Amino acid sequence: MNKDFFEERDGMKRRLLLLLKENFDLPFIRINPIKNMVWKVSTQNQDWILKGFSSLETFKRQVSFTEQLKKSGFTQIYSFHPKPFVQENKVFGLIQFIEAKKGQKVSYSHESDIRDVCFLLRKYHHATTNLSNVVKEQIPVFEQINKWKKRLIDYRYTLPLYSQNPLRSHLNYFAELGEWALDKLQNQAAFFKEEPNCIIHGDVASHNFIRDKNGQLWLIDFDLIALAPPHIDYLQLSNRVLPHLGWDVERLFSFQTLQPFKTKEAFLTALVYPTDIFREWLHFTRSHTLEQRRRWSTMEALLLKQFKERIKFSKEIMKKVKSI
Missing domain, CATH: 3.90.1200.10 (Aminoglycoside phosphotransferase (APH), C-terminal lobe)
Incomplete structure (x- = not known):
């Protein structure tokens, strides 16, 4: 794969979707970009967030942190799929998708x-x-x-x-x-x-x-x-x-x-x-x-x-x- 593999261009979503299917035992059917290195990915019945991390260490630290935080009783945070995948020195992880209430976006004007x-x-x-x-x-x-x-x-x-x-x-x-x-x-x-x-x-x-x-x-x-x-x-x-x-x-x-x-x-x-x-x-x-x-x-x-x-x-x- 060349260095442009993960750049936003024609065919990128298809290739990333293929990688997801290869690395996770989940039947992904859709992927849509949210912002740089963040995508919403979907199976027929479930949505996830796919996110790029600066290193495998960073990914593991956040997984451990959120797990311990939930065990302590603070549950208003997402969960991670424990398995990352690494491609061309880029680390990706799956995160629980939290569906926002329509018309209820948090704003500091309120x-x-x-x-x-x-x-x-x-x-x-x-x-x-x-x-x-x-x-x-x-x-x-x-x-x-x-x-x-x-x-x-x-x-x-x-x-x-x-x-x-x-x-x-x-x-x-x-x-x-x-x-x-x-x-x-x-x-x-x-x-x-x-x-x-x-x-x-x-x-x-x-x-x-x-x-x-x-x-x-x-x-x-x-x-x-x-x-x-x-x-x-x-x-x-x-x-x-x-x-x-x-x-x-x-x-x-x-x-x-x-x-x-x-x-x-x-x-x-x-x-x-x-x-x-x-x-x-x-x-x-x-x-x-x-x-x-x-x-x-x-x-x-x-x-x-x-x-x-x-x-x-x-x-x-x-x-x-x-x-x-």
Whole structure:
């Protein structure tokens, strides 16, 4: 097989379907792409998710983790077919398909969904805190500050390449926010190492929560699990929901799960770090020229939308931090 075997092109689905039939004792009849390296595959009576993994070790770690998590009593996660298949150094695994309830896609624009996500995460963190050390030893340790340092350096490195960009002042402003936050967080590093450690999810975007046809919420996609205090997930969740809350501090801390962090200096400081801007900007700048042209309107909207609200939010948080 040539190196283009798994690329999305004519005949690819047929060949991948053939491999599935050869590697699993299941009568697959359909395969449809969902996103890069993720497909929905079906037999006559059952649906699965076929997913590519970065390594066999990663696949086995996630299988072991989800099995132990279910044994602990946390069942709102999918199961794996225990057998992977490896083709041309690519590792594929089958995952239980969870059918979402029609018209009930989880969205952070709905405060009820935010509350439900907070509740599920709280249950998840409690369960992972109590997992055995044998399980935890397989999981990498999360390094928040080092990750943010590198992201800011990478972001800063791109700015001279866009010196004529009409939004250069906005780009510089976000860099300044990142530097302010990191400077403060240097003296609060212990916050990101506090015990007890759980296994955080690491990617609490709304699309990683599915509400099934019975209304039950499920947690999916464990590619970024790591050992860390639970509040790392809550910090990321806050960054995800704030644009939907109009960057309103009081609305953010109206959620019961987040209320304990209202006076936590490190948590407040970290909220100022513009992780969403840096993440999307770096993704944008690493794209080829045609892709940048296609994505520019989306990037521009992210930089400009709610900019005044974000400035107000950042100043309010800085004032709170100074008063603590």
